Every structure is written in structure tokens, then in C-alpha cells.
Amino acid sequence: MIEFKGLIKKFGNRTVLNGLDLIIREGEIVFILGTSGTGKSVLLKNIVGLMRPDEGEIWIDGEEVSRFSEDQYFSIRKKCGMVFQQPALFDSLTVFENIAFGLRRHFRLSEREVTDRVQLALKLVNIQGVEQKRPTQMSYGMQKRVSLARTIALQPKILLFDEPTTGLDPITTTVINHLIQDLSKQLKSTSIVVSHDMNCALSIADRIVVLDKGQIEAIGTPDELKKSQHPLVRDFLAEVLSL
Amino acid sequence: MISLFTETFLGVFRPPFRKKEFFQQLHFVANTSLAIIVFCVSFAAIVTILESSFHMKLVIQNDSMVPGFAAVLILRELAAIVTALLLASRIGAGYAAEIGSMQITEQIDALKMLGIDPINYLVVPRFLASIAGTMMLTVIANVFCLLSAILVSQLYLGFTFGMFISSMHRFVHFQDIIFSMIKGACFGAVIPIVASYFGFNCKQGAEGVGHATTNTVVLASIGIIVVDFILSYTFSHIY
């Protein structure tokens, strides 16, 4: 379970998260929607301590983590897998090494098992035969998928996706969205997905959160949101419902 | 930046020790910089000895002490500082751009997510490699400086090899070589710390990386010259 209590994050005198309260239950898939620059990425980074809140608390599985030291955070980060908004692949390593890096670090595996898990992860995101390529030799969409593979190979209990399908073709987008759903069923993991894809949010989210100006404007199950009269929510829905 | 330095320094003694990265970086610092450094310091030495001979002749009509002077100048200052300044632009800029772009493409964050301390993984190997590399290059630069000075003084100034050595003997002490290596090591420490500092604090975009590299070269060069002053001053009490 992840809980935010009165989370405030400022950059200089710009308040990005402004007293955010939210509870994410275990095993849930929560989608976070919001216009560009409302602080969605900042919120995700606060969970894993890559950014620290100025005020407020973050509780993960019964621990208040926001004042943790870097060393203490290791146990939290081990539980969490994060897919960054950018592919963020280590460009001095090959694709295989990129995915194997975390596997070797977090688990005691034989080389054979590492290879198997790397291949499985790549298969799940629908690319194969790129193991020996360097990230810089691949298109953005491919890098993005390798980045997903790198995270899911670790089978974390908490999955954080920052726009996993932005910039991907519609076919791959569908594959990835199903993957998110399958993973949370198989691993019973909690997933937080930042996305602009309302359509997909409505089909796989347990709950949807709409953020605006660092605060929660609307929250609810897909069905509840569909009935919402909130103007921002209607704007997000307009595109989907007109289809 | 001070806290970065302390963390790096402590990180040197903390496992894991990243031998592979260290040797990669050492190769980058030492091997690939060797040619340009030998080339530049040799010319700097030639200019120094020709100039000092010219002026000595002009003022005291005698340049017999020139080899000794030049050798002292080379060993105490020239070789170490020219090497360090060249490395500041070459590897300082390289490190800043590398770490800076890792920062803005979230690769540093991805490392942290895997529980890898970026200081241990990125800075410590570079720090050690830069210290070792700069020290080695300083020694090599000293040798080449002296060789080219000897060569030029034989060809143009009419000193024989023996004359050069005996003139050198009167001025140069063994400590000079040690001090020059210490200088090299300290300069070598400055470069990666400054570069990593600007790299980690890199702002988004190509412009951010540009700023990080420029600032690194400027501040590392200033840092090297200040450290040089402090060390020369300290050593002057020990001679």
C-alpha cells in the first residue's frame, strides 16, 4: 500500500505538488492523468526517493519513507520497478547487459537463468533479436520497450510507469497495455501508470486519478469518472466518447 | 562540491571496487591523451628554453645556466601544469558531457533505482583513474620536456648532453620529481570532481550539457591554477 499525506513539492518558488493526499491499495492499477507539467513525473519520483518532498509524508507498506537515507531507500527501490518517461537505457551497455544488469544485482542467478529472463522480458514487450545492439542504434520506440523489459524482468511488487506507451505505434501500445494488466495479475503487483491514454485507462484501470496543478481534481473507478461532470474530466473523456 | 569530494574520497575505500571501470577510464585518461600531451609539452619546453636563453644572453651575456633553469622550471611547473590544463579540457569536458547527459536522460535515476550509488559507479573510478593517469602523464611529460629541451639546446644553443646534465644537476633535486608527481595527483583529483559536480547538476537539454562542459573546463582550470599556487607555496617551505 502506498499512501501520500499532504505532499508538497516545490522547485524554487514554483509549487508543483500542492498538498496531495492519495491512497493506493495493494494490487491495484491506478492511472494518473493530467495535462503536461502538472507534476505526474515528479509524483512518481517522490515515491522512490529520486526526489524528496518538501512537506508531507509518503507511506509504503507501513513505513514512512520520505526521510529515508539513500541506503535505507535501497530496500524500497528493490521493491519498485520504474519505467522512466525517457528510455533511460545505459548507453555504454548493450540491450542484453542493460536488462541483465539489474537481474544480476538483485538476484543470485546463473548465467543461463539471466539469459532466459532477459529473453522472456524482451518477448513480453514484443521485440526480439536486439540483445547485442546498443541503445543508440535503436529507434525511440524500441528503446522505450527495452526500458520496459528492463523493469519487468525484475518482477517488482510495485510498478511505476511514466507514460509507457507515449510515442509507440497502436499495435505495440495494445500489447503493452495488456502486459501491464497481465503483470499486475501474475505478480499481484501494484501498478501506477502515468498516461495520456484515457481509452486505455478506462479499460484497464481499477481507479483513475486526474491531477491538475499539483492537486487531485477527480478520482474514481472508470465508471464513476465516465459520469463525472468535472470539466477537466470531460475534456479528457471527450476524445474517447466521441469515437 | 565539497560534499561531493568527501563522498568520493570516502567512496574510494568503500566496496564494491570497480576494476573494470577504473581501467576503462585509465585508458581514456592516459592512453588517449598521451600523444597530444607529449606534443604540447615538448613544444612548451622548447619555447621555454629558447626564450630563456635569448633573454639571459641579452641581459647577462651568458646563458650557461639556462639548462639548469629550464630544467627546474620544467620539473616544478611547466610539465605538470600544462598536462593538467590539457587534461582539464580533454577529460573534464568529456566527463561533464557524459555524466550530464546521463543525468538529463534519467540514466542516473535508473542507476539509483537498481540500488547503484552513482558516486561509487561513476565518480570513484574516474577519480582514481584521473589521479593515476595524471600522475603518470606528468612523469612522461617531464621526461619528454627534458628530452626536447636537451635536443634543442644541443642543436641551437650549443650545449652538449653532458653540459646540460651537469648544469641541471646543480639546480634540480630528486624531490622535484616527487613534488611534480604530487602536483599531478592533486590536479588529477580536481578534474573529475568538478566535472561530476556540473554533470550531476546538469540542466535539461543540449544547452544544459553545453553549460556543464563549459563550466567544468573553466572551473577546473581555475582550480588547477589555485591548487598549483598552494602546492608551490607549500613546497617552497620544504626545499
Ligand SMILES: Nc1ncnc2c1ncn2[C@@H]1O[C@H](COP(=O)(O)OP(=O)(O)OP(=O)(O)O)[C@@H](O)[C@H]1O
Ligand atoms: N528537476 C527539476 N527542477 C526544476 N523544475 C522541475 C524539475 N522537474 C520538474 N520540474 C517542474 O515541475 C513541473 C512538473 O513536471 P513533471 O515532469 O512532473 O510534469 P509531467 O506532469 O510529468 O508532464 P509531462 O506529461 O509533460 O511529462 C514542471 O513544470 C517542471 O518544470
Ligand SMILES: [Mg+2]
Ligand atoms: Mg512526465
